[in-house]
Amino acid sequence: MASVGLFRLPSSGLTPRIAPFGSxxxxxxxxxxxxxxxxxxxxxxxxxxxxxxxxLAVTSVGGNADVHHCTENALRLLHLYGADDVP
Incomplete structure (x- = not known):
């Protein structure tokens, strides 16, 4: 069974607790x-x-803007970073 890491940056500025990176x-x-x-x-x-x-993927939710604009922002960022293959 494969494991998937989930990473969330807290808005409080505290250091996030995450599982160890892969190699x-x-x-x-x-x-x-x-x-x-x-x-x-x-x-x-x-x-x-x-x-x-x-x-593997980037999902978007409303927060800083409505979900439609957040999704557009995520897609633009992925394109800018050369990661158009990431859904």
Missing amino acids: ESKPLPLIIDSDPGLDDALAIACAVVRPELNL
């Missing part, structure tokens, strides 16, 4: 649930470029 040879599968504002844009960017993470 380059065995990257940790990751799904990011976000309302793509500045903090989530950074989390998505980090997940795209880190070899020890395998970004």
Whole structure:
């Protein structure tokens, strides 16, 4: 059974508690649930470029804006970061 890492940046500024990262040879599968504002844009960017993470998907919810605009923001960020293959 495969495990999937979930990463959420807290708005309080506290250091998030997350499971240990994978390795380059065995990257940790990751799904990011976000309302793509500045903090989530950074989390998505980090997940795209880190070899020890395998970004499987980005989901969006309303928060900083309505869900439609948040989804558009997430898709634009993925395109900007060269990760158009991430759903």
